[in-house]
Amino acid sequence: VKILVLNAGSSSIKFELFDMPAETIEVRGLMQRIGEKESHLGWKVGAEAKSIARHVPDHAAGLRLILDELGVGKGSVEIGAVGHRVVHGGEAFAETVLITPEVEQAIDKHAALAPLHNPPNLLGIRVARELLPGVPQVGVFDTAFHQTVPAHAYLYPLPYDLYTELGVRRYGFHGTSHKYVSERAAEMLGRPLAKTNVITCHLGNGASVTAVEGGKSVDTSMGLTPLEGLAMGTRSGDIDPAILPFLERVRGMKLADIDTMLNKKSGLLGLSGLSNDMRALLAAEAEGNARAKVALDVYAYRVKKYVGAYAAALGEVHAVVFTAGVGENSAPIRERILTGLAPLGIEIDRAKNAATIGVEADVATPASRTRVLVVPTREELAIARDTYRVAKPA
Ligand code: AMP
Numbered sequence: 337v338k339i340l341v342l343n344a345g346s347s348s349i350k351f352e353l354f355d356m357p358a359e360t361i362e363v364r365g366l367m368q369r370i371g372e373k374e375s376h377l378g379w380k381v382g383a384e385a386k387s388i389a390r391h392v393p394d395h396a397a398g399l400r401l402i403l404d405e406l407g408v409g410k411g412s413v414e415i416g417a418v419g420h421r422v423v424h425g426g427e428a429f430a431e432t433v434l435i436t437p438e439v440e441q442a443i444d445k446h447a448a449l450a451p452l453h454n455p456p457n458l459l460g461i462r463v464a465r466e467l468l469p470g471v472p473q474v475g476v477f478d479t480a481f482h483q484t485v486p487a488h489a490y491l492y493p494l495p496y497d498l499y500t501e502l503g504v505r506r507y508g509f510h511g512t513s514h515k516y517v518s519e520r521a522a523e524m525l526g527r528p529l530a531k532t533n534v535i536t537c538h539l540g541n542g543a544s545v546t547a548v549e550g551g552k553s554v555d556t557s558m559g560l561t562p563l564e565g566l567a568m569g570t571r572s573g574d575i576d577p578a579i580l581p582f583l584e585r586v587r588g589m590k591l592a593d594i595d596t597m598l599n600k601k602s603g604l605l606g607l608s609g610l611s612n613d614m615r616a617l618l619a620a621e622a623e624g625n626a627r628a629k630v631a632l633d634v635y636a637y638r639v640k641k642y643v644g645a646y647a648a649a650l651g652e653v654h655a656v657v658f659t660a661g662v663g664e665n666s667a668p669i670r671e672r673i674l675t676g677l678a679p680l681g682i683e684i685d686r687a688k689n690a691a692t693i694g695v696e697a698d699v700a701t702p703a704s705r706t707r708v709l710v711v712p713t714r715e716e717l718a719i720a721r722d723t724y725r726v727a728k729p730a
Contacts, residue, residue, distance in 0.1 A: 351367075521655050531550060655706060
């Protein structure tokens with residue numbers, strides 16, 4: 337059965353076609369710059385790369401072009417189900433669901449919490465339903481895995497009616513990734529998931545840390561929105577909220593501009609003034625750039641603080657797990673984060689760590705009580721598996 341995984345953004349559609357249950361990837365690709373003068377579709381069939389550059393006016397035209405190129409229009413490929421990545425499910429979705437009109441309404445309702453993400457996700461669902469009538473559509477939510485976080489960890493110490501009336505609480509994101517790598521970690525450790533505690537560090541351009549107890553998320557660093565927590569590529573992560581009124585007072589800044597600053601001009605980019613890209617900053621630091629160094633110091637220190645906090649939250653930790661672009665590929669950043677944690681029982685093996693790029697490995701020293709694992713994330717595969725399980729296509 338062919339499962340199509342879609343991740344629709346504001347001007348992009350990321351897609352991957354799986355053959356299930358074999359889990360083979362048949363096609364993967366990305367359409368970008370939808371609505372602009374020249375849109376771009378790039379995709380790979382096995383090792384063969386293809387691309388098209390032409391104006392694509394909207395998501396419907398974009399998905400139609402993708403389906404044509406996949407051979408769905410000509411009838412040579414039949415899609416059994418479509419799995420959609422949806423960013424915000426609020427408290428309505430603790431697991432993957434078959435999309436019904438009620439589910440669409442709920443995704444629409446949560447758009448206030450994720451104004452940049454949920455509307456394009458919903459558009460992707462509607463367009464797919466229109467172009468593939470009768471094919472089951474499944475929603476996989478970035479927030480779902482974190483619905484097990486207890487109240488003491490998800491409530492903000494704010495007036496309680498902000499929670500009851502407006503849903504202001506911690507939701508957390510990257511759930512599909514944290515779930516996948518925590519399950520994989522238990523397998524690698526040879527332990528039953530229900531008896532395995534891990535701290536998962538999803539370090540990409542967006543980044544978050546999760547405390548996973550017996551397979552369940554019990555705390556996570558992102559909050560109501562993906563802005564909270566770690567210092568990221570362009571997001572500030574945790575800051576003193578009083579900085580906002582301070583900037584209004586002394587600089588006359590408007591909240592909308594502060595919001596843009598915190599989301600797009602802060603983090604690694606803001607501190608370094610150079611780039612949000614880890615590779616560029618490591619290279620600049622090696623050439624003696626002091627701002628690049630301080631940006632990386634802040635970045636690594638903040639991950640370390642969360643590892644310490646979640647070690648306290650969990651008590652016993654069987655592994656610290658690194659994933660996503662930085663976590664999978666950057667040995668120097670992993671080393672920087674975990675250096676000095678031997679008293680907590682976390683000891684990284686420098687040589688093993690340095691030799692591990694983009695593959696699964698245990699990079700802790702033999703003596704380390706807590707293992708240190710690198711696990712490349714497979715969010716699309718996780719969505720395809722859930723879609724196959726929930727839609728049960730013939
Ligand atoms: P993601 O959002 O998961 O695609 O991660 C993007 C981030 O991963 C960017 O900051 C990249 O610079 C970083 N990244 C990718 N490959 C490497 C690498 N080999 N070394 C360091 N950082 C990397």
